[in-house]
Amino acid sequence: MLMQGLPRSRARIGRAMTQRVTTRRVLALCLALSPMPLAAATAQATPAEAQAAVTPAAVSQPAAPPLRVELNKLETAGETCKAVLIVENGKGGPIRSLRLDLYAFDPDGIVQKRSMVELGPVPARKTALRQFEISPTPCAQVGRVLLNDVAACEGQDLTREACLERIEPASAKGAAPFVR
Structure with missing residues (x-):
């Protein structure tokens, strides 16, 4: 509905941007609530989004036992x-x-x-x-x-x-x- 007054190519770009935002939200929700493997959750994400999702887990080391x-x-x-x-x-x-x-x-x-x-x-x-x-x-x-x-x-x-x-x-x- 927002795309009605725009040329066809701009309407496609707008839909692609909306889908990218939705993918980020879904990825964040999957990572927060689901124990599913990280690779499956990042399969639909862009390479930059996948790297951002993987980096915090790779950096955190388990604490040494007291x-x-x-x-x-x-x-x-x-x-x-x-x-x-x-x-x-x-x-x-x-x-x-x-x-x-x-x-x-x-x-x-x-x-x-x-x-x-x-x-x-x-x-x-x-x-x-x-x-x-x-x-x-x-x-x-x-x-x-x-x-x-x-x-x-x-x-x-x-x-x-x-x-x-x-x-x-x-x-x-x-x-x-x-x-x-």
């Missing part, structure tokens, strides 16, 4: 404080070596002790307990423990930076706060 490290317990043994860490590698691959750079702070926020702690190896889908000493500091003098850095991380497709991003520090009730 690696939970919990400061579970602090216990005094003589003049030293022993810390118990729980490492939960629930969905990740095996880790051959995981060395953390930790700092213990007193309740006033003053650094007391630096510790390099080896937590590996940690098998895939496994929880492991590791114990280390924060010496010669008594547990009453530990206000919090800081995960300063990952000194080493070795395993399937792991880098030091990737491990640092994956680690989720936590504290058990009654233990000093364990923070990043």
Whole structure:
């Protein structure tokens, strides 16, 4: 009806443009609501539209599974404080070596002790307990423990930076706060 006063060639161009807009809307609706294969949805689209539909899916990478490290317990043994860490590698691959750079702070926020702690190896889908000493500091003098850095991380497709991003520090009730 809109095309009545236009020459025949312009009317065809108008219909083609309308069909292109409709194709884009259908493509967007198919991608949003249907689990059908992306190739079938983009078969009717122009090459530029098909590339735009494929690019976001190709760019997004699945997030690496978290690696939970919990400061579970602090216990005094003589003049030293022993810390118990729980490492939960629930969905990740095996880790051959995981060395953390930790700092213990007193309740006033003053650094007391630096510790390099080896937590590996940690098998895939496994929880492991590791114990280390924060010496010669008594547990009453530990206000919090800081995960300063990952000194080493070795395993399937792991880098030091990737491990640092994956680690989720936590504290058990009654233990000093364990923070990043």
